[in-house]
Amino acid sequence: MTAVRFEHVSKSYPIYSQILTGLKASLLNVPQTIQRFKRHRFMALDDVSFEVGQGESVGVIGSNGSGKSTTLALTAGVLRAQSGRVEVRGRVCPLLELGAGFHPELTGRENILLNGILLGLTRREILARMDEIIAFSELESFLDQPLRTYSSGMYARLGFSVAVHLEPEVFLIDEVLAVGDLRFQAKCREKLEEFKKRRVTIVLVSHSLAEVRGFCERVIWLKDGKVAADGEPGSVIARYEAAMA
Numbered sequence: 001m002t003a004v005r006f007e008h009v010s011k012s013y014p015i016y017s018q019i020l021t022g023l024k025a026s027l028l029n030v031p032q033t034i035q036r037f038k039r040h041r042f043m044a045l046d047d048v049s050f051e052v053g054q055g056e057s058v059g060v061i062g063s064n065g066s067g068k069s070t071t072l073a074l075t076a077g078v079l080r081a082q083s084g085r086v087e088v089r090g091r092v093c094p095l096l097e098l099g100a101g102f103h104p105e106l107t108g109r110e111n112i113l114l115n116g117i118l119l120g121l122t123r124r125e126i127l128a129r130m131d132e133i134i135a136f137s138e139l140e141s142f143l144d145q146p147l148r149t150y151s152s153g154m155y156a157r158l159g160f161s162v163a164v165h166l167e168p169e170v171f172l173i174d175e176v177l178a179v180g181d182l183r184f185q186a187k188c189r190e191k192l193e194e195f196k197k198r199r200v201t202i203v204l205v206s207h208s209l210a211e212v213r214g215f216c217e218r219v220i221w222l223k224d225g226k227v228a229a230d231g232e233p234g235s236v237i238a239r240y241e242a243a244m245a
């Protein structure tokens with residue numbers, strides 16, 4: 001069964017410098033400016049198609065700006081594609097950029113609740129898991145402080161702890177494993193291995209090719225918003241490394 005399917009997905013962003021110069025022109029000639037806006041869009045993803053089977057662990061690699069985070073945000077439903085189709089089956093648990101879904105003025109405890117609700121759980125379900133989440137995060141003594149007082153490592157701990165305790169069916173991880181101390185990183189890896197054994201679908205974006213090679217069953221290489229290769233980790237990573245050299 002397919003957990004994630006991208007069919008000819010394209011996503012573009014406006015190029016802001018063009019919009020600013022265009023703003024002046026817009027006072028003079030509106031239709032022409034609209035044409036300019038349309039032409040000056042940057043294709044972050046350009047006709048991307050792939051499937052992730054249920055229970056598969058897939059790595060996404062590529063240089064900065066190749067479209068990895070955009071791919072995960074579309075999968076999580078945080079962004080919408082301009083064209084093509086994105087289909088996802090199962091509860092998605094996204095661990096995207098640091099602190100996404102968190103509120104700095106709320107306490108750690110309140111943020112756990114907020115995050116759980118955003119991910120589709122009821123208050124009762126979250127409260128039932130609260131102790132476990134707190135224990136995993138090792139942030140007990142900070143939990144009643146507002147999140148703005150947390151370091152980036154503490155944000156990451158809280159985010160990871162919430163995500164792994166909400167029984168994800170599709171788990172998305174965007175470069176967050178490298179945050180926090182080594183011991184916590186090891187704990188996160190253990191949790192991921194446990195998910196993999198339980199056949200939770202995992203899409204992992206990481207700059208560590210060693211990590212992707214060691215963990216993923218398949219790798220997708222994105223290059224300039226297109227799929228450059230998709231297949232067995234060893235060969236895709238070798239091709240990527242050759243291209244980078």
Ligand SMILES: Nc1ncnc2c1ncn2[C@@H]1O[C@H](COP(=O)(O)OP(=O)(O)O)[C@@H](O)[C@H]1O
Nearest residue numbers: 013014044062063064065066067068069070071
């Ligand atoms: N909100 C945005 N507005 C404008 N451009 C963006 C936005 N988000 C991403 N981009 C651009 O889209 C491209 C792909 O970005 P991203 O998916 O974040 O790449 P990656 O995660 O592989 O580094 C980059 O060139 C980036 O500058």
Ligand SMILES: [Mg+2]
Nearest residue numbers: 068069070174
């Ligand atoms: Mg990124």
